[in-house]
Structure formats: C-alpha cells, structure tokens
Amino acid sequence: MTIRILPAVGDPDAARVLSSLLSQLPDAEPAPAVADSGALLAALAQAAAPSARPPADPTGGRGPAPAVDALPEVVLVHERIGPLPALELIREVALRFPAVGVVLITQDAGPALFSAAMDAGARGIVGLPLGYEELAARVQAAAQWSAGVRVHLGGGPDAAPGPAGTLVTVTGAKGGVGTTVTAVQLALAARAAGRSVALVDMDLQSGDVASYLDVQFRRSLVDLAGIEDLSVRVLQDAVHDHPTGLGLLLAPEEGERGEEVDDRAARHIVAALRSRYEVVVVDCGAQMQSANAAAVELADVALLVTTPDVVAVRAAKRQVRLWDRLQIRKAADTTTLVNRLSRSTEIQPPLVAKATGTLMARTSIPAAFKELQPCVDAGRMQDLDARSTVKQALWALAGELGLVEAPAARQGRGGPRARTALTVRMRKAITAGAAPGPGTAQGPAPGASGFGPAPRFGARRGAPAATGPAGPMGPTGSTGTTGPFGAPGPYEER
Incomplete structure (x- = not known):
C-alpha cells in the first residue's frame, strides 16, 4: 500500500531531517512540508474538496461528500508548529478529517503528553531526535488505521461527513x-x-x-x-x-x-x-x-x-x-x-x-x-x-x-x-x-458592483486613493496626506 504523508513542520532544519528520513520509507509518498497550521488545514481542505454536491438540506443534513481518497493517509505534526498549538491542531484535523491518521513529533514523549495527544485524536507519538525505526513504525501503524477508517467511511449513507462548507x-x-x-x-x-x-x-x-x-x-x-x-x-x-x-x-x-x-x-x-x-x-x-x-x-x-x-x-x-x-x-x-x-x-x-x-x-x-x-x-x-x-x-x-x-x-x-x-x-x-438586477428601475446601489461577475476584492493596500476635495481632515486619500489615519497627522492614534 502506498502511504501518502503530509508533514507539518515550522523549523526548516527539522523539515529537512524529516524529509530525508521519510524518503527512505518503503512505499511512502511524502509531500513537501507545510510551515504552519493554517497551511496544513488549507491543504487538507483542498484535497477533501467535494466532487459533487447533493441537494441542499437546511435542516442539518449532510453536506457535500468529501473526497476521502484524495486525503493523505498520515499527517505528521511537529510540536513547535504554529500559530495553532500542536494539540489543538491535532484536534482540529481529527474533527474535520476523520480519515487521516495524525502522528505528533515531540521532544517530550512521556505518559502525560501521550495521554493528551491521544485525547486530541493523535494515532501515535514519535520522539525527538528522530529515529528511522520509530518513525517507520508509527507511520505504518497510522496508515493502517487510516485505511480501515476509509473502508468504514465509504461503506454507506450514514458515514461521517467531511469538511465542505x-x-x-x-x-x-x-x-x-x-x-x-x-x-x-x-x-x-x-x-x-x-x-x-x-x-x-x-x-x-x-x-x-x-x-x-x-x-x-x-x-x-x-x-x-x-x-x-x-x-x-x-x-x-x-x-x-x-x-x-x-x-x-x-x-x-x-x-x-x-x-x-x-x-x-x-x-x-x-x-x-x-x-x-x-x-x-x-x-x-x-x-x-x-x-x-x-x-x-x-x-x-x-x-x-x-x-x-x-x-x-x-x-x-x-x-x-x-x-x-x-x-x-x-x-x-x-x-x-x-x-x-x-x-x-x-x-x-x-x-x-x-x-x-x-x-x-x-x-x-x-x-x-x-x-x-x-x-x-x-x-x-x-x-x-x-x-x-x-x-x-x-x-x-x-x-x-x-x-x-x-x-x-x-x-x-x-x-x-x-x-x-x-x-x-x-x-x-x-x-x-x-433583489432587482442591473437594468431595472432601481439599478445597482451606489458603490456596488452590481450582480454580474466581478473580482472578489477590489482596492488593496497601497492602491491609488481617490482624490477629492480637501476637508477638515486633510485632502482625502492623497499621497502623503496628513489626517486621522496617515502619518504624521494631528489625529493619528499614538
């Protein structure tokens, strides 16, 4: 069985060591490491994007079926990942992606942390410094567990839903x-x-x-x-x-x-x-x-x-x-x-x-x-x-x-x-x-983009400001303006 592995490691040196060890595992397909908790959750959500959307059910019924087969079997979470703490991140992955086996990489592999990690939803712990034998055993165990869960999730209409909304x-x-x-x-x-x-x-x-x-x-x-x-x-x-x-x-x-x-x-x-x-x-x-x-x-x-x-x-x-x-x-x-x-x-x-x-x-x-x-x-x-x-x-x-x-x-x-x-x-x-559309008697609201296709966001930081008449707070939007938000200005928050 091919084991897809997604490491989440914030430290570049630790990421290189981990990638080197993972490349030696038989039947393993390690992905490039992600650097923080947000990138990990985004990568998993993209992999679990629904392939089809069932009829809407506003009463709390199932959402779109997740693409479970596209998710990695194993996610490795380094203890110093951020900004979300490692245990909270493990809990989030376990809740949103129940078919993924999560393994915590930590310096403290004692019974207290082991119990906390299991409560959060981890499938194992690997101690630091990393060793090939221990890493291989934990990855294979998590992958086998993940394979069993996927059989269950794909077995019927009552299978647990995945992230979609x-x-x-x-x-x-x-x-x-x-x-x-x-x-x-x-x-x-x-x-x-x-x-x-x-x-x-x-x-x-x-x-x-x-x-x-x-x-x-x-x-x-x-x-x-x-x-x-x-x-x-x-x-x-x-x-x-x-x-x-x-x-x-x-x-x-x-x-x-x-x-x-x-x-x-x-x-x-x-x-x-x-x-x-x-x-x-x-x-x-x-x-x-x-x-x-x-x-x-x-x-x-x-x-x-x-x-x-x-x-x-x-x-x-x-x-x-x-x-x-x-x-x-x-x-x-x-x-x-x-x-x-x-x-x-x-x-x-x-x-x-x-x-x-x-x-x-x-x-x-x-x-x-x-x-x-x-x-x-x-x-x-x-x-x-x-x-x-x-x-x-x-x-x-x-x-x-x-x-x-x-x-x-x-x-x-x-x-x-x-x-x-x-x-x-x-x-x-x-x-x-x-709501009326463009071309009706009411027309689009002032400043609105109408109801046709439009880019999601408009002005970004540093975008040219609109010019306008000078007022008590200075010329609106002018470059280098003095006023309540620019610098310097008499109204600037200190």
Whole structure:
C-alpha cells in the first residue's frame, strides 16, 4: 500500500531531517512540508474538496461528500508548529478529517503528553531526535488505521461527513456599524441561491440575530459547548429552523453564559456545522472573545465592517492590529467592508484600505437607513424590500465573496480568493423579487458592483486613493496626506 504523508513542520532544519528520513520509507509518498497550521488545514481542505454536491438540506443534513481518497493517509505534526498549538491542531484535523491518521513529533514523549495527544485524536507519538525505526513504525501503524477508517467511511449513507462548507465571519470594527444586518443578508442571499446555510450568532453577550429575524428560541450555542460528539441529531436539537430556510444557532439570552463557550468549543461547533452546511455565516459582533477569535482564525473569508468615520476606521485599525499581534489573522487575509457610504463622505474606501492595510470589498453599502428602519423595528430583516439599495448592495457582496456561485464554478479553483459569479438560480431569485438586477428601475446601489461577475476584492493596500476635495481632515486619500489615519497627522492614534 502506498502511504501518502503530509508533514507539518515550522523549523526548516527539522523539515529537512524529516524529509530525508521519510524518503527512505518503503512505499511512502511524502509531500513537501507545510510551515504552519493554517497551511496544513488549507491543504487538507483542498484535497477533501467535494466532487459533487447533493441537494441542499437546511435542516442539518449532510453536506457535500468529501473526497476521502484524495486525503493523505498520515499527517505528521511537529510540536513547535504554529500559530495553532500542536494539540489543538491535532484536534482540529481529527474533527474535520476523520480519515487521516495524525502522528505528533515531540521532544517530550512521556505518559502525560501521550495521554493528551491521544485525547486530541493523535494515532501515535514519535520522539525527538528522530529515529528511522520509530518513525517507520508509527507511520505504518497510522496508515493502517487510516485505511480501515476509509473502508468504514465509504461503506454507506450514514458515514461521517467531511469538511465542505464555506465559513464567513462578519466582525464589526465597533458596535453599531451594521455587523448583524450584513451577516443576516449574506446568509439570506446564499440561501436564495439554493445553498444550505447556517447563521451563527457568536456575539455571545449581546447577540441580536434572533431579534432581527423574529425568533423565539430555547436552545443556543451554550447547549453545544460541553458536547464532544456533535452528531446530526444533536445539531438539529440546537439549531433553529427558520421559515426562510436558514439554520440559526443563536447566542444565549443570558449574556453571562457566553463565557461557557471557549475557543475549543467554538472550533468544535464550527467544524460540525461546516460538515453539514454549504455556507456557515458567523456574526462575531464587535467584542473579541476566545470563541469568535477562533472562528475568525478558521474563516475562509473574514469580513470586517466599518463605517466611513474617524472613530470607526480607527477601531478597525485597532482590530486588525489585535488580530495580527495574537496571530489570529493577517491584515492581508482580512476583507474590509465600508457601510453607510455616500459620495459626499470625506473618508472613502481607498483611504480605509490605506489605514487598515486590508483588502477592500469592491462593493460598498450605501447610507440608506430609512430603507432598513421598518424591518429593524419589526424584527423582520427577511422582509427587506427588494428595491432597497442596501439589500441590492449586500446581495451583490454575497456574489463577490463567492457565497452564491455554482458548485461547478468552484471545482478546481484556488481557495476563497477566486473570482466568483452568480448562479442561474440566484439570478432567477433576483428577477422574481428577491433583489432587482442591473437594468431595472432601481439599478445597482451606489458603490456596488452590481450582480454580474466581478473580482472578489477590489482596492488593496497601497492602491491609488481617490482624490477629492480637501476637508477638515486633510485632502482625502492623497499621497502623503496628513489626517486621522496617515502619518504624521494631528489625529493619528499614538
């Protein structure tokens, strides 16, 4: 039997030694080592990309079947891998890719660590310094175990699902910038395109998804926090089936109970949802806690919502710096959305991109709160008029982020940064009244990209800024400008 091996080693010297030993193993096909936990999870997710997509099942049914045969039989995790700790990484791989045998490479091969590694899902431990005999024995044992599991997983319709769903997190630079409205409308757009969608309220102390969708609920995220085996039935008990077809997993009514959902529980819950829904949208609120920080770290798309004012953009800048310091997410992997934008606004998206160093969504959301107010007051965001420019822009954003593209269009394409296009089904939903398309009387929202195919992201760091009239904060977006975000400037955060 050929054994495919994927090493995850951050130290280049250790990677060379390991590769040399693996090349001597009989019937082994070692892949080039990946340098961090994110690269490992991305490589496994790409290998497990579904080959076909069954009919959508919004009640928590199975998602797309993973391509188990394409996954490596063995993954080797070095103890000094980062940024995710080795044991947490092993647990994540075991949850999301149950057919992969994971072996930990560590200096401490004592009974305490051995027990902890087994609890996390490892199939063995190899001590440092590496020896050929021990490495070969552990790799072969893990490969045999993996082969047995794959026979079981391929044996029937009740086999455990693998990772499939696209994870999108929506985080506010500060409170009141439109985070929940954005998350709800992105989820509704993906559902209108025929995809199974879970909407998770991970603003654990002050979540408002239930209020925006007129939901009375009993169960919440807290009810899943202490459960190790999140089966389909367990998820069905906690997920609220909304009339729109969304599966809602809500924040607790008692905000203090949010502390029961830690980062480990959040990873477990998100992994279970991704294996059963095609799209998982997480409203992370504006306050960073361990749970929503874990979701942002795992996200395919991390959306940061801000408004075009000095206070909000400074808050967005602080949030991006916080994520970078804590190794949650890099600025280059974060997408910023500008909400409540108008042509007369001094701060335009190019200046926001320069201030935060993030990617910018090509679609901006217009300042039109009067369109939203009746639905917000009634608690029925799903009833937002199709003629609303806000809805048009948010649904166009869903197309830009790839939440409504056809499965065939996604196959064989490179990750969440790929260009996207709306499905025929989505276009029918729009023309039927879900949202007007280009050429209608309403037309695209100001600053929106419309509903046609568009690149996923627009302005990047260092992109030319828009010129505009000088204001009290300096000439907008000009090179070398003085102002609230540039350097130097009287408003610059110290």
